[in-house]
Amino acid sequence: MKSYMRTLGIVGICLFLLSTAVLAETKYYINDSMKVTMRTGPATDRKIIALLSVGQEVEILKAEDEWTLIRLQNDKEGWVISRFITDQTPDSIQLEALKGNHSILQTKVASLMEENTALKAENKKLSIDLNTSETKQSDLGKSYETLKRESKQFLDLQAKYKESTSKLAAQTQKAEKYEDELTKLLWNKNIKWFLSGAGVLILGFIIGFSTKRQRRHSSLL
Secondary structure, three states: OOOHHHHHHHHHHHHHHHHHHHHHOOOOOOOOEEEEEEOOOOOOOEEEEEEEOOOEEEEEEOOOOOEEEEEOOOOOOEEEEEHEEEOOHHHHHHHHHHHHHHHHHHHHHHHHHHHHHHHHHHHHHHHHHHHHHHHHHHHHHHHHHHHHHHHHHHHHHHHHHHHHHHHHHHHHHHHHHHOOOOOOOOHHHHHHHHHHHHHHHHHHHHHHHHHHHHHHHHHHH
């Protein structure tokens, strides 16, 4: 019997500690009433030790049907009427949070609008740069085609020039050869004429000398 009672006592203590831990993990607030009195005991004739504001966070220590023992953030403990406590975030706190979020969102919207304006300006600039680049690319394409045509003409002219230079070199070589041959012919011809003239002169000298000798011989006879 004693062991049974001891077991029931241990189970009861465990349940109490478990319920206390669950209550401690949940946030509780004073609801949207204007002011809530916190008393020294669970009755309206007990001494008021604090006036609690709407949205004030409290810790539940012991919950009963009509009264709840709570602890404030400054560790002060007391009793309040249970209906004034809620585990739902009060509307006033939610409203303030919404206002804060709204203000943050407005700031973000303004920042996003500025970024959007900057992006539009940048996009416009990029569009202009793109058009300029396309124009330059088109001009470069035309210049390339022109250069390609001119390069082809230049290469053709270069080939013709090389061909003409080669022909001119060949013609010059032929002309030099013909000039050498002509010089040789003229030299040979001049030599022949010289030799012919010299032969005639010598022949005349011989004939004259022979005639003169004959005349001398005749006169001596």
